[in-house]
Amino acid sequence: MRFYAERPIRVAGQLLFDLVAIGWVAAFWWLADRAEAAVLELRAPGHRMIEAGGGLRTTFTDAARTASDVPFVGDDLAGALGRGSSAGDVLVDAGGRVLEVIDLTAGAVSVAIVALSLIPVLAAWLPRRIRYARAAGQAVAMRAQGPDLLALRALTELPHRRLKRVGREPAVAWREGDSEVIAQLAGMRLASLGLRVS
Incomplete structure (x- = not known):
């Protein structure tokens, strides 16, 4: 197979065609990276939920510990406040799930953009270049015979x-x-x- 012609004008056209294809993919790769970064910026609410849940859990745990020192009702009060710390766990879990969904979405958006950019390259540029390489390679072999x-x-x-x-x-x-x-x-x-x- 021979990927480039021997005549300068044809080689220049082929190189330009190849550079356009590479530039196209590179531009969409950059766009995919920017889109992924933009989606990942939506993680802030998830982080805030995790922080709030952690703070809530710590507050209820400390309150339960303090309440256990209260005479007569301390154990019951500590038990009630201890159950309140599970609300913090729920909030932390919800924040983690939000982060997972955002990470998956960011990755999917990035892959989709790159895949869409490859469709015209794989449909138009690559088959044309392969056809030329085969034909030119055969012609060079025939020229020798x-x-x-x-x-x-x-x-x-x-x-x-x-x-x-x-x-x-x-x-x-x-x-x-x-x-x-x-x-x-x-x-x-x-x-x-x-x-x-x-």
Whole structure:
């Protein structure tokens, strides 16, 4: 396989096409990173819930400890206040779940943006580049073997209007072994791929 042509103008076009594809993916990668950061900024309420829950739990635990020293009703009061500390645990748990959801959402948004950016690259750029690389690689191998196969490939792949430039019946000339027509057809096939004749 040969990924780039030999003629400067064709190489420049291919490089520009490749740079546009790379720039496209890089721009969307950057956008995905920014979007993920924006979603992660929504974590602040979850952190506040965790802090509030932790503070509430500490307050009720300290109050229960203090209440246990009260004569006669201390144990009952401490038990009631101790149950209040579970409200703090619920708040901490809820805050943790909020953070998990936000983290998952941020990751999903980032992956979705990158995936969407890859669709046109995988649908248009990559197949075109692979087709060219295969065709150019085959043409270079055929060029080393002689012009006959290249001429045949020109007859099967180039538009009929272009083939008429070498004569009215280029296929007949190829079958008859007309070396001048064969050389012209081979040159046309190489030129169509941006490759030199020799």
